[in-house]
Amino acid sequence: MSRWMRDIIERKDVVAIPVMTHPGIEITGDSVLKAVSDGEAHCKAITALAEKYPTAAATVIMDLTVEAEAFGAEISFTDNEVPAVTGHLLDSPADIERLQVPSLRAGRVPQYIKANLLAARAIKDRPVLAGCIGPFSLAGRLYDMSEIMILIYQDPEAAHLLLSKCTDFILRYCLALKETGANGVVMAEPAAGLMSDEDCKRFSSDYVKRIVDRVQDDSFTVILHNCGNTGHCTRAMVATGAGAYHFGNKCDMAEVIRDVPPTALAMGNLDPVSVFKDATPAEMREAALDLLEKMRDYPNFVLSSGCDTPPHTPMENIDAFFKALDDFNR
Secondary structure, eight states: OHHHHHHHHHSSSOOBOOOOOHHHHHHHTOOHHHHTTOHHHHHHHHHHHHHHSOOSSEEOOOOTTHHHHHHTOEEEEETTEEEEEESOSOOSHHHHHHOOOOOTTSTTHHHHHHHHHHHHHHOOSSOEEEEEEOHHHHHHHHHOHHHHHHHHHHOHHHHHHHHHHHHHHHHHHHHHHHHTTOOEEEEEOGGGGGSOHHHHIIIIIHHHHHHHHHHOBTTBEEEEEETTOSSSSHHHHHTTOOSEEEEOTTSOHHHHGGGSOTTSEEEEEEOIIIIIITSOHHHHHHHHHHHHHHTTTOTTEEEEESSOOOTTOOHHHHHHHHHHHHHHHO
């Protein structure tokens, strides 16, 4: 993976790694519910997209409910929409004290490990990037997002205890994903964007760094995703030491990339809804070419969606995305 990243930076053309699996689910004819519950169906969607599009890496579904469900959170499922956490599991610091870190056999975790194992075996021409949630985003799903923002100021000790437990679980999960043969993990930490740069470092990046220090090496890369960052906490993101950084459409890519080391990849950031899903193919082409032109002077830039592309994203728009990239490179 270290060599793969160096090659991307040194090559003359730009590569693309949109975070997308839902179009693959639609190619295979499965429901979202089946793909997020069945590792084989999930893998089929990943491999279908890898066969259809020249992505520089294959990505799994960005599902931010898997780890929360393992801890015991209630999850709402529908056939063709992304799962969502309903309510919250914890109500007080005392609940945090009693919270047990679950095993990797809890909930749908085994099915996600299976999906990565099968995808890593099936896809040999590019890296397979697993997915997980970040510590602060997981804590917010367990404690309630508004309440965790209050807790970090009123009872930071309790917040740090919860974050430690979340980090312990995510670390073990990432080690298991690494053992499947996956080549990296996209860690989604969008809730960290709600904090200042200083608080983002204390309550997110310091914990992410614990995971990075244990799992990242020449064969496995952490890609830190924070679509809540408007540009105000990029330095905190970079303090994690991750190998790559993935940005959402709320920030100016040409601004945030200046805080990213030139040896790390900076990925982003076309809007997954207003551009990928809702735009016309002509509008998609224009948006992609505009961003590519804007980023022309940054060799470590990787063209991507700003987040996971949603269900019902038109294939014509994805085709236009890759055609724009091809035309730009030519």
